[in-house]
Amino acid sequence: MxxxxxxxxxxxxxxxxxxxxxxxxxxxxxxxxxxxxxxxxxxxxxxxxxxxxxxxxxxxxxxxxxxxxxxxxxxxxxxxxTNERKVAGNRITPKELDRWMLLIQLGAALIFTDACIRSNYLNSERNSQPTRWTKQTVLGFLRILFGTAAETLAFHGGVTFACYLAMRLMTVFQSWFPPKSKSTSNIRQEFRLSMISFSLFYASITKLFLLFLLTIWLPTSTQSHEYTHRPLPDWANFLSNNSSFVMEAFKILDDEGDREWIVRNVLGGMSAGFGLRVILDLHPFFTTLIILAGWAAKTAVAALLSGWVGGNEGNQDAWLAYSIP
Structure with a gap:
């Protein structure tokens, strides 16, 4: 309903x-x-x-x-x-099948977009010349696409499994300590398994949009591996003279790789947690643990595929630094 x-x-x-x-x-x-x-x-x-x-x-x-x-x-x-529902038991209804087909299409589009962003970032780390589409670059992009899909599936699988455990534990806890109100929340009544992946994909749009903006304004190759000193405003100079931590923070935010890592992992994790809170009637502490479980699965897959995705250029470190939280 x-x-x-x-x-x-x-x-x-x-x-x-x-x-x-x-x-x-x-x-x-x-x-x-x-x-x-x-x-x-x-x-x-x-x-x-x-x-x-x-x-x-x-x-x-x-x-x-x-x-x-x-x-x-x-x-x-x-x-x-025209909105009457028929009880179908555990049978998959045509409407639910359409939801899964839409989920596959949405996931494929977002994974391809993410792979293009990653490919652009990794190519900017390798050389300063514009990338030409050759057989080698196509194979490299296909490896990145496969690695991105594997990481996404691992993240979604880890989050789904953690959600299942969290909801089971919550059910057991409520059986031990029954709540005063026995009515189930509307959010829990309308919960569907496909909503987990839908919420994660919808939440990733914010992350991909900001990463796309960072991809447009990539620094030049002479600036991508070294920090270029820029004059700071007066208030920043006052703070930096009294705290070395502030200066290091400015340097971190000035580095393009760090900005992309922050957007992909920190902001991406926060938006994913927000999406899960829409469909799960759980405390934010539990949604944080669920996201950490998904990160653990994603990290394991990224480390496993880093050598193959990096290709002959030995770009394993760049892939791991970009992918692993």
Whole structure:
């Protein structure tokens, strides 16, 4: 069932259609009196921008409400229901199969984008000349693409397994110490296994967008391996004269590789944790542990494939420094 993007209250419909597809009215949540899902009327660009900005409502719209059928009024206000659900037991319904197909398409697109960003970064580390597409470079890109896909699958597998353990432990804990309210939260009732990977992929859009911006403004080859001193503002000079830690922080943020590592791992981990909190009714401490479990699986796969992905150039250190948290 669809949920309200403001208070997660379960509602039968998101909007009502009158006669024409373009004549519709958004439903009002009976709990919070807000529109159930304003993103129904938003275009794709607005949804993408809100995904990059990590808006909670757009996650709930995409994970729980996308594809929900509206209530249709025909003739003199006669309602026809197209949102009735049939109990199918454990059988995979066509709607759930479509969700998995969409998940595969979304994952393939984001993995390919991530591989292009990584390839551009690793090529900038190797030489200063523009990369020409030869047989060797194509094979190198395919290795990077395979390594990126393997890391992504390992991360998603580790997170999914950790989510399963966390939810099982939570169930056991609640059986030992029953809560005062026995009702299950709406978020937990509508949980689906595919939502874990969906939330991780949606959360990675913020990371990939910032990495793409860093890829556009890559430093020149003479600056990529050494720190170039730049004049600091007066307030920064005052702080740096009293603390060597501040100066080191400025140097770290000035280095392109460190900026990309921070965006990929620190910001990427925070956005992934935010995405998991949308679908898991757990404390942030547990979502942090879940992300760490996914990082552990990803690190193991990155270390295992570093020699093969690095190719003949011996680029293992650059791959590991870029991939491992």
């Amino acid at each position: 669809p949920i309200c993007t403001s208070c997660t209250h379960i509602t039968p419909y998101l909007y009502t259609v009158y006669e024409s597809e373009y004549n519709l009215r958004l439903e009002q949540c009976p709990n919070c009196r807000e529109f159930v899902d304003p993103y129904v009327e938003h275009d794709t660009l607005t949804i993408l921008l809100d995904l990059i900005l990590l808006k909670l409502g757009v996650y709930r719209h995409l994970l729980y409400n996308r594809g929900a059928e509206p209530r249709r009024l025909q003739g003199k206000g006669k309602a026809t229901s």
